Amino acid sequence: MRGRGQTGNTKYVKQMNREGILFQLKQKQMSRADLAKETELSRPCVSALVDEMINEGLICEVGIGASKGGRKPMLLEYNTQAFGVVGAVFEGSTIRMALADLKGELLAQYEATLPQPTSGEMAIKGLEIGLEQLLTQTHYDKSRLLGMGVGLPGVTQKRSGTISYSPSTGWMGLPVQQEIEARLGLPVTIDNDVNMMTLGEYYQGAGKEMSTLVNMYVGTGIGAGIIINGQFYRGSHEASGEIGYMMVGPSNNPRPGDYGVFESNYAVPAIYARASQLLPSIQEGVSIVEQLVVHAQQGTEGVQELLDELYRKWAYGIANIISVLDPELLILSGEMLYIKEQGVQTIREWLSNWVPVVPVIRLASLGDQAGIAGAVHSVLESFPNKSATI
Amino acid sequence: MRGRGQTGNTKYVKQMNREGILFQLKQKQMSRADLAKETELSRPCVSALVDEMINEGLICEVGIGASKGGRKPMLLEYNTQAFGVVGAVFEGSTIRMALADLKGELLAQYEATLPQPTSGEMAIKGLEIGLEQLLTQTHYDKSRLLGMGVGLPGVTQKRSGTISYSPSTGWMGLPVQQEIEARLGLPVTIDNDVNMMTLGEYYQGAGKEMSTLVNMYVGTGIGAGIIINGQFYRGSHEASGEIGYMMVGPSNNPRPGDYGVFESNYAVPAIYARASQLLPSIQEGVSIVEQLVVHAQQGTEGVQELLDELYRKWAYGIANIISVLDPELLILSGEMLYIKEQGVQTIREWLSNWVPVVPVIRLASLGDQAGIAGAVHSVLESFPNKSATI
DNA sequence: TTAAGTTAGTTAAAATAACTAACAAAGTAT
DNA sequence: ATACTTTGTTAGTTATTTTAACTAACTTAA
Numbered sequence: 150m151r152g153r154g155q156t157g158n159t160k161y162v163k164q165m166n167r168e169g170i171l172f173q174l175k176q177k178q179m180s181r182a183d184l185a186k187e188t189e190l191s192r193p194c195v196s197a198l199v200d201e202m203i204n205e206g207l208i209c210e211v212g213i214g215a216s217k218g219g220r221k222p223m224l225l226e227y228n229t230q231a232f233g234v235v236g237a238v239f240e241g242s243t244i245r246m247a248l249a250d251l252k253g254e255l256l257a258q259y260e261a262t263l264p265q266p267t268s269g270e271m272a273i274k275g276l277e278i279g280l281e282q283l284l285t286q287t288h289y290d291k292s293r294l295l296g297m298g299v300g301l302p303g304v305t306q307k308r309s310g311t312i313s314y315s316p317s318t319g320w321m322g323l324p325v326q327q328e329i330e331a332r333l334g335l336p337v338t339i340d341n342d343v344n345m346m347t348l349g350e351y352y353q354g355a356g357k358e359m360s361t362l363v364n365m366y367v368g369t370g371i372g373a374g375i376i377i378n379g380q381f382y383r384g385s386h387e388a389s390g391e392i393g394y395m396m397v398g399p400s401n402n403p404r405p406g407d408y409g410v411f412e413s414n415y416a417v418p419a420i421y422a423r424a425s426q427l428l429p430s431i432q433e434g435v436s437i438v439e440q441l442v443v444h445a446q447q448g449t450e451g452v453q454e455l456l457d458e459l460y461r462k463w464a465y466g467i468a469n470i471i472s473v474l475d476p477e478l479l480i481l482s483g484e485m486l487y488i489k490e491q492g493v494q495t496i497r498e499w500l501s502n503w504v505p506v507v508p509v510i511r512l513a514s515l516g517d518q519a520g521i522a523g524a525v526h527s528v529l530e531s532f533p534n535k536s537a538t539i
Numbered sequence: 540m541r542g543r544g545q546t547g548n549t550k551y552v553k554q555m556n557r558e559g560i561l562f563q564l565k566q567k568q569m570s571r572a573d574l575a576k577e578t579e580l581s582r583p584c585v586s587a588l589v590d591e592m593i594n595e596g597l598i599c600e601v602g603i604g605a606s607k608g609g610r611k612p613m614l615l616e617y618n619t620q621a622f623g624v625v626g627a628v629f630e631g632s633t634i635r636m637a638l639a640d641l642k643g644e645l646l647a648q649y650e651a652t653l654p655q656p657t658s659g660e661m662a663i664k665g666l667e668i669g670l671e672q673l674l675t676q677t678h679y680d681k682s683r684l685l686g687m688g689v690g691l692p693g694v695t696q697k698r699s700g701t702i703s704y705s706p707s708t709g710w711m712g713l714p715v716q717q718e719i720e721a722r723l724g725l726p727v728t729i730d731n732d733v734n735m736m737t738l739g740e741y742y743q744g745a746g747k748e749m750s751t752l753v754n755m756y757v758g759t760g761i762g763a764g765i766i767i768n769g770q771f772y773r774g775s776h777e778a779s780g781e782i783g784y785m786m787v788g789p790s791n792n793p794r795p796g797d798y799g800v801f802e803s804n805y806a807v808p809a810i811y812a813r814a815s816q817l818l819p820s821i822q823e824g825v826s827i828v829e830q831l832v833v834h835a836q837q838g839t840e841g842v843q844e845l846l847d848e849l850y851r852k853w854a855y856g857i858a859n860i861i862s863v864l865d866p867e868l869l870i871l872s873g874e875m876l877y878i879k880e881q882g883v884q885t886i887r888e889w890l891s892n893w894v895p896v897v898p899v900i901r902l903a904s905l906g907d908q909a910g911i912a913g914a915v916h917s918v919l920e921s922f923p924n925k926s927a928t929i
Numbered sequence: 930t931t932a933a934g935t936t937a938g939t940t941a942a943a944a945t946a947a948c949t950a951a952c953a954a955a956g957t958a959t
Numbered sequence: 960a961t962a963c964t965t966t967g968t969t970a971g972t973t974a975t976t977t978t979a980a981c982t983a984a985c986t987t988a989a
Contacts, residue, residue, distance in 0.1 A: 154562030156578045157555045158947055159975050162547045166976090172544030182937055188546045191977055196938065219936025220984040361775050373863070377767065384865025385751050386896045394862040394894045396787070396855040409862070410893065465786040469859045472784040472799070473763070475774025503800065504784045506776045548976055549945050556947090572966055581948055586967065588946095609965025610955040933987085940981075948973070957964070 166190055167198050168533060171207065171227060175252070180214060180222030199225060206231045207533075227251065232532075233289050235335070236524030237276055238300040238342060242267070246279040248287050248294075249525040251532070253353060257286040258521075269320045273332050280333060295532050296336035298524035299329065300345035302369075306387050307340050338527045342520055343390070346482060346513070347374025348381065348530070349523030354515040355480045362478040363470055364513070365392065367463065367485050371412040373470065397465045415462050417484060420455075427451045438487040460488060464496045467510075468503045475506060482513035556580055557588050558923060561597065561617060565642070570604060570612030589615060596621045597923075617641065622922075623679050625725070626914030627666055628690040628732060632657070636669040638677050638684075639915040641922070643743060647676040648911075659710045663722050670723060685922050686726035688914035689719065690735035692759075696777050697730050728917045732910055733780070736872060736903070737764025738771065738920070739912030744905040745870045752868040753860055754903070755782065757853070757875050761802040763860065787855045805852050807874060810845075817841045828877040850878060854886045857900075858893045865896060872903035 169188045173179055181199055185192045202208040211226040229252040237246040246259040259279045263271060276299070284291060301320070304313040310326025330337045340348075347364035350356045356364070356376070364374040373390035375382045383389055393416065394409030413419060420437050428444055431437070438459075445452040467479060481493065488496075493510055500507045515522055559578045563569055571589055575582045592598040601616040619642040627636040636649040649669045653661060666689070674681060691710070694703040700716025719727045730738075737754035740746045746754070746766070754764040763780035765772045772779055783806065784799030803809060810827050818834055821827070828849075835842040857869060871883065878886075883900055890897045905912055 154559050154578075155555065156559035156580055157552045159549060159552060159945090159973090160947095162549065162552055163975065166546045169544050169546035180937070188544075190546055190548075192938065193940080193978090194976055197975090216985055217936065218934085218986055220938075222937060375863075377772065382767065385867040385898065386865055388896045389863065389865040391865070391895060392862050395859045396893065397859075400893075409895075411862075469785045469787075470863055472782050472801075473765075473779065473860055473863045475776055475779040475781070477775040503786065503790075505781060505799075506778045508775065549947080549974095550976095553946060570966070582967065583949090583969085584947060606956050607965065608957055608963085610953095610967075612966060930989100932989085934985105935987095936985075937983080938981100939983095940979100942978085942980100944977070945975085946973105947975095949971085951968105951970085953966100953968080955964100955966080957962100959960100959962085 163198070164533075166194070167202065170195065170198055170202070171533065174208065174225060174227040178211065178214075178224045178226050180224055182222055184225070229254065232293055232295045233287070234295045234525050234528040234532075235280060235283060235297040236300075236345075236521045236526075236528070237279065237297060238345060238520040238524055239263075239272070239302065240342070240520070244272075244275045244279060245521055246276070246283060247521050247525065248283040248289060249529075251529065253522060253525050253529055255521070255525070256289075257283050259283050259286075269323060269325070269328075272320065273329060276329060277333060280335075291334065294335055296338065296528040297329070297333065298338045298340070298345070298527035299325075300340060300342045300520050300524045300527075301325075302342050305339055305341045305344075307338070307344075307383065308387065310337070310339055312339070336528075338524075338531075340524075340527055341372075343372040344374045344381065345521075345523035345527060346515075346519040347376065347480075347523065348526050349515050349519035349521070350480050350482070350513055351376050351523075352526040352530075353522050354519060355511040355513055356478055359478040359509075361474075361476050362480060363390075363474060363476045364480040364482055365463075365467065365470070365485065366483040367416055368483040369417050370408065371416045371466070375474070375476075377474075392466060392470065395466055395469055397469070398462055411462075411466055415459060415466075420459065420484075423455055424452075427455060436484060436487050438484045442487055442489075460492055460495060461499070464499045464503075467496065468500055471500070471504050471506070471508060476508050478509045478511065480511055480513050482519070486512055486516075553588070554923075556584070557592065560585065560588055560592070561923065564598065564615060564617040568601065568604075568614045568616050570614055572612055574615070619644065622683055622685045623677070624685045624915050624918040624922075625670060625673060625687040626690075626735075626911045626916075626918070627669065627687060628735060628910040628914055629653075629662070629692065630732070630910070634662075634665045634669060635911055636666070636673060637911050637915065638673040638679065639919075641919065643912060643915050643919055645911070645915070647673050649673050649676075659713060659715070659718075662710065663719060666719060667723060670725075681724065684725055686728065686918040687719070687723065688728045688730070688735070688917035689715075690730060690732045690910050690914045690917075691715075692732050695729055695731045695734075697728070697734075697773065698777065700727075700729055702729070726918075728914075728921075730914075730917055731762075733762040734764045734771065735911075735913030735917060736905075736909040737766065737870075737913065738916050739905050739909035739914075740870050740872070740903055741766050741913075742916040742920075743912050744909060745901040745903055746868055749868040749899075751864075751866050752870060753780075753864060753866045754870040754872055755853075755857065755860070755875065756873040757806055758873040759807050760798065761806050761856070765864070765866075767864075782856060782860065785856055785859055787859070788852055801852075801856055805849060805856075810849065810874075813845055814842075817845060826874055826877050828874045832877055832879075850882055850885060851889070854889045854893075857886065858890055861890070861894050861896070861898060866898050868899045868901065870901055870903050872909065876902055876906075 173187045181195050185195045209226050209228045211224050214222045214224045229250040233248050235248050242265050243262050247255045248257045249255050259282050311324050312320045326337050326339045343366045356362045360379045362376050366372050371393040373392045375390050393412030395411040397411040398414035400410045563577050571585050575585045599616050599618045601614050604612045604614045619640040623638050625638050632653050632655050634651050637645045638647045639645050649672050701714050702710045716727050716729045733756045746752045750769045752766050756762050761783040763782045765780050783802030785801040787801040788804030790800045
């Protein structure tokens with residue numbers, strides 16, 4: 150955000166205008182004349198800035214467009230091949246990585262399993278190997294990479310680049326960002342996995358074209374990523390979206406520092422415990438909600454009731470979020486994906502009785518690619534600008 | 540907020556720098572040299588902009604300061620008398636108005652009672668009379684006024700200047716802003732009363748020096764005003780902070796379009812209903828919570844239990860807000876003022892068991908002046924800039 | 930074919946607003 | 960007195976945008 154009392158100069162304006170032009174070209178191909186109209190800059194100014202960026206390789210002339218009654222326009226394109234970025238996510242015991250162009254399109258992917266328990270050293274080594282693989286696969290040189298975004302389960306402090314808690318990577322209370330940067334020789338952005346998924350859905354998934362959205366994720370815990378007016382909102386202590394701590398459901402046994410009330414009742418571990426008393430057997434490695442839905446269809450006793458309660462309490466959480474934030478869009482992800490459009494419709498109907506304005510509600514659309522897409526975009530969103538996050 | 544893909548020019552820079560200088564001078568007196576240091580502009584640039592603003596009457600030279608080892612500095616001051624603004628709030632059947640200088644300091648006040656039931660015409664007439672009074676009292680000319688901020692109970696759409704619902708003013712579904720503007724010949728800002736109070740506390744009260752805060756208000760309903768990074772956050776449908784709709788408490792009888800669950804259980808009407816079964820008599824016109832607190836001290840049976848439940852459920856609401864937003868500060872206002880610092884401390888202790896980060900929590904500090912202060916600042920915050928609200 | 934009108938993009942000059950360098954004025958420290 | 964500091968101004972430079980006028984290239988329609 151533009152801070153209060155901030156000052157600027159012509160360089161700042163130029164940077165802004167270059168970004169304005171690139172912003173347009175990121176949407177679609179355009180001529181200089183189109184750019185002048187969209188950006189409200191004069192045509193000479195657009196020409197000068199475009200020429201500059203063509204020289205830098207950021208923009209390409211890609212051919213002549215159709216005439217609109219006069220000279221044919223020269224179409225310009227954002228040169229998405231000019232640089233590359235790497236995204237990485239740690240999920241359980243696996244690392245998944247991808248190299249993407251400036252548009253966020255994945256050019257190569259890589260996956261590996263880390264031996265458990267993992268140490269920080271092994272995790273970094275994993276990134277190092279993956280990076281090398283991706284570079285040779287794509288014939289990219291490391292100097293052409295803008296940076297790497299790393300998504301981690303656990304509690305991250307993006308501003309300082311540290312992690313307070315992340316058992317599966319063996320990193321705890323460490324300045325991970327700086328360490329990876331030093332080892333890989335690349336600028337690194339870290340963030341927790343839910344935030345990365347939110348970013349992915351925002352740029353490429355269910356949240357494209359929206360500017361204020363909340364991504365609610367139910368997994369081992371419950372969390373949310375929040376984007377307000379196109380900017381990721383992290384809160385004053387980087388604890389925004391910690392909706393697992395909402396007071397939804399019975400609050401008998403929450404202990405300080407432990408899980409929150411909402412998630413201790415309605416996230417995977419709690420669902421698992423209750424499901425195991427209803428289902429004859431539970432499959433490992435398959436979504437517990439999915440299994441419940443199947444059994445409900447088969448009429449297994451008590452399962453429909455359990456699902457109803459889950460849906461209802463998740464809807465309570467959603468109602469609370471909406472009441473506070475009034476977002477344009479609410480994305481449901483993680484285990485909530487398995488409630489399908491039908492379950493979403495049920496929740497929409499409840500909400501219309503509870504809150505005055507129900508936002509658009511959608512299931513996450515990127516599946517297991519959301520995290521990696523977000524990691525990629527966490528690097529892209531600060532290029533060519535500086536900090537894009539509040 | 541600076542939008543994505545926005546462009547600028549040198550005029551924009553100049554405006555920014557003028558604002559930067561004024562921002563500094565709003566904090567305290569300074570010399571041109573001080574301003575150059577603070578704003579990181581060059582001294583000639585500061586001199587030029589300052590001279591311009593001196594000519595416009597926005598800044599005054601107010602005397603020579605102490606030397607710091609060289610030439611004595613000429614101290615500059617924001618000329619808070621250059622223009623005036625008017626704030627107005629409708630509270631029940633009364634209009635309260637004030638004329639303030641550019642610092643937000645009230646120079647004159649006015650109060651009147653509107654005959655009930657009121658019509659829109661009578662409400663505007665009230666504003667007209669009040670305005671004239673204030674102008675003659677202060678010897679201000681109307682041309683020196685920047686505008687008027689009007690706070691109303693009910694549901695307002697600030698962006699369009701309309702009101703959907705406001706029984707006490709006789710305005711319903713009307714483009715009130717434009718109507719008042721036309722009648723008074725002044726730029727008008729409208730907003731609901733809780734938002735105005737939030738603005739007041741932010742600029743002059745408990746929220747001074749904070750940039751991300753939530754003001755929770757308990758009255759006939761329950762609502763909240765939200766400021767994120769110094770900007771009022773209204774939500775996608777101007778329904779942010781409608782926390783009366785949170786799913787806190789029994790949800791037996793909420794009907795669509797009606798009160799929300801939280802407020803139907805724990806706002807004044809509900810408290811009143813329950814208190815009337817416990818207290819021997821209830822005084823009209825006195826805070827119901829205050830009366831409960833007095834009776835609890837006297838040991839009236841069941842009262843302490845009722846208060847405990849109230850505090851606890853309000854704290855649930857607070858926990859939900861914190862979980863979602865992680866604000867820097869949470870302000871408690873309206874009926875919550877009567878729980879005193881002791882009640883706040885109780886809530887703080889509960890919260891520390893429920894959520895990972897407890898923000899600063901304070902009682903509102905402006906009392907019944909918050910609304911009018913906010914109305915005044917709703918005009919001031921867009922001077923000399925344009926729209927300061929997201 | 931040709932004239933008229935439109936659209937795309939460039940060039941040149943003017944305007945704006947920042948910056949640097951140099952200096953004067955007015956003080957303090959020794 | 961002399962040297963040094965701080966404040967503020969003046970003069971001139973630099974960077975960037977805008978305006979206006981121009982060339983180029985195309986469409987439309989007589």
